[in-house]
Amino acid sequence: MKTSALFTDLYELTMAQAYVAEHMDQLAVFELTFRKMPANRNYIVAAGISDVLDFLATFRFSGEELDYLRKRGVFLETFLRRLQDLRFAGDVYAVPEGTLVFPNEPLVQVIAPILEAQLMETLVLNQIHFQSLAAAKAARVVEAAKGRSVLDFGARRAHGTDAALKVARATYLAGGAGTSNVLAGMKYGIPVFGTMAHSYVQAHDSEAESFEAFAALYPETTLLVDTYDTLKGVRKVVDLSRKLGNRFRVRAVRLDSGDLGSLALETRKILDEAGLEHVRIFASSSLDEYQIRDLVKAGAPIDAFGVGTKLAVMEDASHLDIAYKLVEYAGKGRLKLSTKKVLYPGRKQVFRQIEAGHMVHDVIGRFDEELPGERLLQPMMRHGRAIRDIDLEESRRRFQSELTRLPPPLRDLGPSSVPYPVSFSERLQDDLDKIRKEIAGGT
Amino acid sequence: MKTSALFTDLYELTMAQAYVAEHMDQLAVFELTFRKMPANRNYIVAAGISDVLDFLATFRFSGEELDYLRKRGVFLETFLRRLQDLRFAGDVYAVPEGTLVFPNEPLVQVIAPILEAQLMETLVLNQIHFQSLAAAKAARVVEAAKGRSVLDFGARRAHGTDAALKVARATYLAGGAGTSNVLAGMKYGIPVFGTMAHSYVQAHDSEAESFEAFAALYPETTLLVDTYDTLKGVRKVVDLSRKLGNRFRVRAVRLDSGDLGSLALETRKILDEAGLEHVRIFASSSLDEYQIRDLVKAGAPIDAFGVGTKLAVMEDASHLDIAYKLVEYAGKGRLKLSTKKVLYPGRKQVFRQIEAGHMVHDVIGRFDEELPGERLLQPMMRHGRAIRDIDLEESRRRFQSELTRLPPPLRDLGPSSVPYPVSFSERLQDDLDKIRKEIAGGT
Numbered sequence: 001m002k003t004s005a006l007f008t009d010l011y012e013l014t015m016a017q018a019y020v021a022e023h024m025d026q027l028a029v030f031e032l033t034f035r036k037m038p039a040n041r042n043y044i045v046a047a048g049i050s051d052v053l054d055f056l057a058t059f060r061f062s063g064e065e066l067d068y069l070r071k072r073g074v075f076l077e078t079f080l081r082r083l084q085d086l087r088f089a090g091d092v093y094a095v096p097e098g099t100l101v102f103p104n105e106p107l108v109q110v111i112a113p114i115l116e117a118q119l120m121e122t123l124v125l126n127q128i129h130f131q132s133l134a135a136a137k138a139a140r141v142v143e144a145a146k147g148r149s150v151l152d153f154g155a156r157r158a159h160g161t162d163a164a165l166k167v168a169r170a171t172y173l174a175g176g177a178g179t180s181n182v183l184a185g186m187k188y189g190i191p192v193f194g195t196m197a198h199s200y201v202q203a204h205d206s207e208a209e210s211f212e213a214f215a216a217l218y219p220e221t222t223l224l225v226d227t228y229d230t231l232k233g234v235r236k237v238v239d240l241s242r243k244l245g246n247r248f249r250v251r252a253v254r255l256d257s258g259d260l261g262s263l264a265l266e267t268r269k270i271l272d273e274a275g276l277e278h279v280r281i282f283a284s285s286s287l288d289e290y291q292i293r294d295l296v297k298a299g300a301p302i303d304a305f306g307v308g309t310k311l312a313v314m315e316d317a318s319h320l321d322i323a324y325k326l327v328e329y330a331g332k333g334r335l336k337l338s339t340k341k342v343l344y345p346g347r348k349q350v351f352r353q354i355e356a357g358h359m360v361h362d363v364i365g366r367f368d369e370e371l372p373g374e375r376l377l378q379p380m381m382r383h384g385r386a387i388r389d390i391d392l393e394e395s396r397r398r399f400q401s402e403l404t405r406l407p408p409p410l411r412d413l414g415p416s417s418v419p420y421p422v423s424f425s426e427r428l429q430d431d432l433d434k435i436r437k438e439i440a441g442g443t
Numbered sequence: 444m445k446t447s448a449l450f451t452d453l454y455e456l457t458m459a460q461a462y463v464a465e466h467m468d469q470l471a472v473f474e475l476t477f478r479k480m481p482a483n484r485n486y487i488v489a490a491g492i493s494d495v496l497d498f499l500a501t502f503r504f505s506g507e508e509l510d511y512l513r514k515r516g517v518f519l520e521t522f523l524r525r526l527q528d529l530r531f532a533g534d535v536y537a538v539p540e541g542t543l544v545f546p547n548e549p550l551v552q553v554i555a556p557i558l559e560a561q562l563m564e565t566l567v568l569n570q571i572h573f574q575s576l577a578a579a580k581a582a583r584v585v586e587a588a589k590g591r592s593v594l595d596f597g598a599r600r601a602h603g604t605d606a607a608l609k610v611a612r613a614t615y616l617a618g619g620a621g622t623s624n625v626l627a628g629m630k631y632g633i634p635v636f637g638t639m640a641h642s643y644v645q646a647h648d649s650e651a652e653s654f655e656a657f658a659a660l661y662p663e664t665t666l667l668v669d670t671y672d673t674l675k676g677v678r679k680v681v682d683l684s685r686k687l688g689n690r691f692r693v694r695a696v697r698l699d700s701g702d703l704g705s706l707a708l709e710t711r712k713i714l715d716e717a718g719l720e721h722v723r724i725f726a727s728s729s730l731d732e733y734q735i736r737d738l739v740k741a742g743a744p745i746d747a748f749g750v751g752t753k754l755a756v757m758e759d760a761s762h763l764d765i766a767y768k769l770v771e772y773a774g775k776g777r778l779k780l781s782t783k784k785v786l787y788p789g790r791k792q793v794f795r796q797i798e799a800g801h802m803v804h805d806v807i808g809r810f811d812e813e814l815p816g817e818r819l820l821q822p823m824m825r826h827g828r829a830i831r832d833i834d835l836e837e838s839r840r841r842f843q844s845e846l847t848r849l850p851p852p853l854r855d856l857g858p859s860s861v862p863y864p865v866s867f868s869e870r871l872q873d874d875l876d877k878i879r880k881e882i883a884g885g886t
Contacts, residue, residue, distance in 0.1 A: 003604055006626040009596070010637030013625065018660050024646060068629040074661065114646055121640075122624075125599035126607055134602075153452070156568035157762050159577075161446055162603030164569055181565075182456065183449040186511045194453030197564075199769035202777040203467060203557055217461050218517065228780045228882055286764075313761040319600050319752045321729075326642035334645040337671045439671055 003051075005061045006068070008122045013069065016115050017079045026330035028114035029347045030121070031106040032128055033325070037419065038317035042410040043100040045139055045399060046107050047170050048131030050097070050390035053381055055123050056088040088116050092381035095350070097390055098135075098173060098399035099376060100406060102422045104364060105350045107132070109377055114329060121324045129322050130163065130314075134170035137289075137314045139399070140413055141307050142175040144289040146296050149304035151193050152179040153284055154312025167312045173396050180306070188392055195222040195254050195282065195306075202227060208236045215240060215250055222252040222282055225267075230258055234267045238274040252280040252303070260285060261300040268301040282306065288315065289413055335435050344428050345435050350376035359405045365425035446494075448504045449511070451565045456512065459558050460522045469773035471557035472790045473564070474549040475571055476768070480862065481760035485853040486543040488582055488842060489550050490613050491574030493540070493833035496824055498566050499531040531559050535824035538793070540833055541578075541616060541842035542819060543849060545865045547807060548793045550575070552820055557772060564767045572765050573606065573757075577613035580732075580757045582842070583856055584750050585618040587732040589739050592747035594636050595622040596727055597755025610755050616839050623749070631835055638665040638697050638725065638749075645670060651679045658683060658693055665695040665725055668710075673701055677710045681717040695723040695746070703728060704743040711744040725749065731758065732856055778878050787871050788878050793819035802848045808868035 019025070034044070061069075061083045069075050069083070090112020101107055107128055110117045142150050152171040158164035168184035178191030185192035196214055201224060204210035211223050225233030234253060241248040253271070255263050260283045271279050283295070284306035292305055309315070325343050326334050333345030346366055351373035353361045365371050380388050409416050424432075462468070477487070504512075504526045512518050512526070533555020544550055550571055553560045585593050595614040601607035611627035621634030628635035639657055644667060647653035654666050668676030677696060684691040696714070698706050703726045714722050726738070727749035735748055752758070768786050769777050776788030787807070794806045794816035808814050823831050852859050867875075 004626050006629055007598070007604055007607070008625055009598055009623040010625050010628075010635045011623065011639055012637075014637055014661060014664075015639060015643045018643065018657055019646075021660050022656050028642075028646065030642070065629070069625075072635070118640075118642060121642075122598050123604075126601065126604060129600060130602040155450070155452055155565050156767075157572060157765075158569065159573040159602040159756070159761075160605030160609060161450055161566075161569060162605040164450070166603060180452040180454065182451055182453050182512075183447050185453075186449055186508070192453045192515070194455075194457055196454055196458060197561075198779050199471075199473070199561060199564075199777075200458045200461065202769045202779060203462075203471065203772045213465050214461055217464050218457060221457075309762045313602070313756075315761060318602075318756040318758060318761055322600075324599075326645045329646045334642075336641050336645060 002058055003055050003123060004065065005059055005119075006065050007126075008119060012119050012121055014074065016119055017075060019115050019118070020079055020082060025113050025115065027111060028117045028326055029328035030110045030117050030324050031327050031348065032108040032124060032322065033104055033106050034320040034322040035103055036321050037103050038320065039415060040316045041136055042412070042416045043102065043136065043406065043420065044132050044320070045135035045174060046095045046099045046101050046128075046132055047097050047135040047173055047395070048127040048166070049094045049108065049380060051127040051131070052108065052124050053092065053386045053390065055127075056092065056120060056381060057384065057386055059086070059088045059120070061086065086116070087384060088112065088120065089384035090116050090381070091379065091383065093377040094380045095376045096378055096398060097395035098397075098402060100402045101132070102362060102420050104422060104424075105362060106348050106377060109347065111347070125322060125324050129320055131166050131170055133314050133317060133320060134167045134311075135174045135399075137311055137317065138171040138174035138176055139403075140289040141292060141311055143411060144292040144296065144413060145305055148296070148302065149177040150175070151177055151304065151306045152181065152311065153306040153308040155181040157309040158312035164312065169392065171311065173392060174399060175396070177304075190392070196224045198224065198227045207233060208239065211236055211240050212243070215244070215248075219247070219249040220251045222254050223250055224254045224256060226255055226257045230255060230263050231266055231270065234270045237279070238270060238276065241274065241276055250279060252282045254282040254284065254306075256285045260302065261295050261298050264295075264300045264302050280304065284308065286310065293413055333431055333435055335432065335439075337436065337439070342432075344424060344432050346428065346431050348428070352376055354405065357405060358407055360407070360421070362420070362422045363425050364422065364428065366427050366431070369425055369427055371425060445501055446498050446566060447508060448502055448562075449508050450569070451562060455562050455564055457517065459562055460518060462558050462561070463522055463525060468556050468558065470554060471560045471769055472771035473553045473560050473767050474770050474791065475551040475567060475765065476547055476549050477763040477765040478546055479764050480546055481763065482858060483759045484579055485855070485859045486545065486579065486849065486863065487575050487763070488578035488617060489538045489542045489544050489575055490540050490578040490616055490838070491570040491609070492537045492551065492823060494570040494574070495551065495567050496535065496829045496833065498570075499535065499563060499824060500827065500829055502529070502531045502563070504529065529559070530827060531555065531563065532827035533559050533824070534822065534826065536820040537823045538819045539821055539841060540838035541840075541845060543845045544575070545805060545863050547865060547867075548805065549791050549820060552790065554790070568765060568767050572763055574609050574613055576757050576760060576763060577610045577754075578617045578842075580754055580760065581614040581617035581619055582846075583732040584735060584754055586854060587735040587739065587856060588748055591739070591745065592620040593618070594620055594747065594749045595624065595754065596749040596751040598624040600752040601755035607755065612835065614754065616835060617842060618839070620747075633835070639667045641667065641670045650676060651682065654679055654683050655686070658687070658691075662690070662692040663694045665697050666693055667697045667699060669698055669700045673698060673706050674709055674713065677713045680722070681713060681719065684717065684719055693722060695725045697725040697727065697749075699728045703745065704738050704741050707738075707743045707745050723747065727751065729753065736856055776874055776878055778875060778882075780879065780882070785875075787867060787875050789871065789874050791820075791871070795819055797848065800848060801850055803850070803864070805863070805865045806868050807865065807871060809870050809874070812868055812870055814868060
């Protein structure tokens with residue numbers, strides 16, 4: 001679904017008109033960075049660049065959109081004509097999707113005449129921000145599950161349809177097994193799963209009848225056992241297995257309320273005693289990484305988790321202090337000095353240093369510096385054309401390989417006492433000092 | 444933008460196929476309710492029904508979508524043909540948009556053959572849930588501002604494009620003055636505002652030069668003064684006023700970092716001493732209702748607030764325990780008894796009792812009961828056709844009038860010691876007891 005070019009803050013357009021009026025048409029470099037790690041995160045997972053590239057590649061104003069702008073009374077005809085013909089023809093660099101990222105590291109770099117680069121701000125922020133947060137949250141949930149499957153069940157509680165789709169994608173990117181969201185399955189080619197809802201059980205005259213009917217149509221299904229009384233529900237599954245004999249192929253029962261840990265233990269016991277050791281236990285109900293960790297630690301015999309709300313809204317870290325900042329214009333480094341928000345000037349590169357298979361230190365340097373380490377920012381778009389396909393499976397593999405390189409304490413759910421080390425290069429520090437002095441003198 | 448019929452959890456479709464296989468085609472009543480008020484809320488504001496009605500009115504599966512389902516291998520051709528012809532032809536009742544709502548009250552009621560009603564679950568939940576939460580959050584921000592303008596600046600931090608648009612709409616619904624989001628302005632006909640960004644200032648060789656250029660093009664603009672040093676920035680606005688004399692028509696300065704309270708005081712002083720009493724002060728930077736309340740209480744001379752992230756992600760109450768539950772099928776009340784989640788059976792109505800201009804008590808009764816009070820659930824769609832236009836201006840007026848009827852302690856930002864009283868009618872309680880007994884005996 002194409003996103004409208006009007007998905008932008010009004011000031012991007014008024015500034016754009018001012019750039020035109022002032023004949024400011026030089027190259028600008030904007031960088032997307034976040035300033036601080038949320039309290040409950042040790043890393044963020046870069047995600048969402050494919051939506052940015054799609055937006056840039058198809059960016060144009062429709063007649064209806066231009067008419068709407070015309071009626072605002074602040075835009076000149078000459079500017080509206082300029083917008084009518086405007087396409088994004090710049091370059092984009094980004095950290096590849098699935099890469100672990102840390103504060104102050106540019107995630108995306110947009111290099112284009114300032115008019116074009118400025119107009120993209122709102123959408124670039126909107127997409128990278130929440131998708132990267134969602135992937136980071138999902139990564140923790142998957143980590144907590146210690147190899148058990150994690151499914152995204154959050155479509156109903158995510159903030160809107162766009163969020164629901166992309167949380168499903170981000171969960172898969174971060175190692176989840178799939179989603180319940182059918183549209184996400186179609187759009188992103190990810191596995192889709194489903195069980196049954198309470199309404200199905202309720203619509204039947206008895207729970208036993210609903211189980212039998214569903215298993216007749218879907219022999220290898222998962223049966224939801226907590227509509228009336230969880231353990232009685234489990235016993236009805238046992239009854240069904242006796243009734244069906246060899247034809248009983250139900251794969252799992254699902255617990256969706258109550259104390260999941262003790263219910264899982266009792267459920268396992270009932271199933272095992274009935275010779276149903278192969279029937280798995282699936283759990284859902286307000287789960288997040290903390291509860292899953294506790295369940296796993298307590299040895300709850302749960303085989304897979306459906307995770308909804310708290311992942312879908314990224315409950316404990318729902319936003320980053322992220323910004324899309326001008327760092328260079330007309331070949332000159334630009335900065336910003338407002339309280340606590342110092343911005344280093346100039347186009348940057350991130351050099352990730354690897355030792356013995358682990359990432360040990362990132363240095364943010366000038367783009368043209370020669371420093372040791374892997375360069376994180378890679379070309380994604382040249383002259384407005386994508387030069388790299390974003391493949392979700394590749395992003396997913398990259399994330400897995402990134403995890404194995406992360407210092408183990410940073411994989412923990414608790415905040416690490418020592419954050420991952422990121423520093424600025426000497427040359428970047430020199431550039432900051434120099435421009436700071438110029439501004440102190442000049443403005 | 445039409446939402447795909449595949450925006451649904453997979454189990455809705457597998458259950459739907461089971462209903463068809465079992466010839467279960469009787470009328471179902473589903474109700475959307477939330478079970479608990481979030482800790483930081485005294486009320487929720489019903490919102491989002493227009494998106495639900497649009498979805499239902501245009502619901503259909505495309506050939507591509509049916510092909511995708513066909514390839515899952517779990518759907519029979521007969522069922523897929525049934526989906527191909529499927530339209531939503533049911534009835535919908537809902538609490539009108541802008542109405543204040545409380546736990547256990549049905550916000551939406553869908554009455555249709557169970558197949559049709561079941562398939563709508565995911566989208567109904569997705570839209571009503573987050574839009575109602577956004578309106579409730581925005582209402583608090585507007586309340587805290589005590590008559591000062593509140594603008595939505597959250598497009599970049601909302602979770603996706605759908606969230607951004609609808610948070611803008613919800614903010615206006617709840618008394619906000621407008622949004623920075625141009626697409627929301629076009630789509631919903633709400634006022635659009637904008638100032639300037641740091642990048643504009645940075646792109647110029649000096650801050651003074653940027654102010655002069657912007658004011659030349661937009662004489663009545665707002666100038667952003669904190670790119671380098673806030674108070675020096677304010678003095679440059681004063682310099683510009685001297686330079687331009689009568690031609691100086693700048694309306695406001697914007698503070699976007701630092702201690703907004705003390706900076707606003709000092710800014711006001713500098714402006715007043717320069718004879719610029721008419722230049723207003725606009726503030727933004729991580730604001731929410733709590734910070735705005737404190738600024739207003741401290742007498743900070745701020746005239747308007749731009750509110751972004753914390754409103755856009757509904758930081759302190761980002762989800763409700765909301766569900767779309769089957770309460771009646773084939774004329775018979777249905778319930779659910781799983782731990783802590785008891786559901787009252789049968790189709791309901793909410794009776795709101797008003798005394799001396801204030802709402803004093805809501806009673807949730809059977810739909811066909813005759814109880815005193817206003818009936819909150821009103822018909823929105825009949826046989827699949829909307830019978831009521833949802834007009835945002837009307838919703839906005841309704842919300843204002845609702846606020847004046849709310850008991851004053853519940854308007855406070857702090858949680859009220861006494862929540863708004865909501866009870867179930869005797870007849871509904873009888874119905875629950877009766878069906879509970881049947882199930883205890885029968886299943």
